[in-house]
Amino acid sequence: MAQTGKSLLYLTDEQLRKGTEAMFFAYRGFTADPDRILQQHGYGRAHHRAIHFIHRAPGTTVNNLLSILGVTKQSLNRVLRALIADGLVESRIGARDKRERHLFLTETGAELERQLSDAQRERMRAAYRAAGPEAVAGFRQVLEAMMDPEQRRHFQRLSDRGV
Template identity: 85%
Template sequence: MAQGASAVAQKSGENLLFLTDDQIRKGIEAMFFAYRGFTADPDRILEEQGYGRAHHRAIHFIHRAPGTTVNNLLAILGVTKQSLNRVLRSLIEDGLVESRVGNRDKRERHLFLTETGAALEQKLSDAQRERMRAAYRAAGPVAVAGFRQVLEAMMDPEMQRHFNRLTDSAR
């Protein structure tokens, strides 16, 4: 970054330390509307198959951590066991997810996407990656790094640990 640009970025960053309630509210509203955009394309794809966002989240995290246990997925998603069981039941019955008994602990269920599940995950992720890619290109690398810092700073410690495990396993 050029020296002048660095000074401007630093000065604007300092200004961000003193945000007004109105500026914070605008950021909150921007997150709501951005989330709507981020989920719009996958929602359309899911609706065609009779699924919702809970199905998407389960598919996403099973893809990211093949063989994850039901208990681990419960912790990541922060939903009730009953709610997750309903989602998993439909995904298993429809042939998108496979549940395997644990080798060490027969009570554990390990979850894997089937070929059909992986194809749906790819379609959903492609739509979101395209939107993220376009937004990142428009914002530039400094904004992208700052955005990620803000998101990570908003995470509760337990969610930060799950996030770190997923990002560390991707390396």
């Protein structure tokens, strides 16, 4: 029996705990397929996130990627050095500001990104079909409501691109 929105305003700690645990296990499932692909290349989730967002915003700057990922410069530099050295990412000097570095996926990087995204899209497609359109819309609302304002701005910018 479906609960109304009003009844969900009074969630018990136990219901919230179950939701938290569901998020943990769903995330584990969501990352399992890409993790197997990444492991074959000696990469981890940080590499996946960098590849994903460079694909979504070709030419993004290192500073913008730092802001999106919310990691330290040292951590991102380690990831980018590996991806550049392995020929998956290209770093180009900015045309207007020579201090800026713009990031692009190479053909090899784009192929790896496609494999990773295909695996996640298949899992999400199956889950969305099983849940139905109302649940999908509600799920997105919940996810957006959980985002910090800065994260929501990044998400909205990427969504507005329609890429």
